[in-house]
Amino acid sequence: xxxxxxxxxxxxxxxxxxxxxxxxxxxxxxxxxxxxxxxxxxxxxxxxxxxxxxxxxxxxxxxxxxxxxxxxxxxx
Numbered sequence: 416x417x418x419x420x421x422x423x424x425x426x427x428x429x430x431x432x433x434x435x436x437x438x439x440x441x442x443x444x445x446x447x448x449x450x451x452x453x454x455x456x457x458x459x460x461x462x463x464x465x466x467x468x469x470x471x472x473x474x475x476x477x478x479x480x481x482x483x484x485x486x487x488x489x490x491x
Contacts, residue, residue: 416464420456429456433464442467 418433426444427437434443444451446465453460 418462418464420460422458424456
């Protein structure tokens with residue numbers, strides 16, 4: 416599947432829109448490595464959306480996703 420970006424799209428938003436979860440972002444990055452340094456997309460960029468298997472496990476997550484998980488574990 417191909418997704419054409421809208422101005423202002425971000426990796427996590429695209430992962431949520433196309434794959435159903437922002438936590439699947441690493442799979443999206445892997446499928447579109449030539450755009451890995453893009454943080455906010457302009458419009459009209461075509462990205463390849465990988466097919467996700469129900470039992471597929473994500474093991475290679477960006478470091479900043481781990482930081483967000485730690486914030487959710489804090490009490491306060």
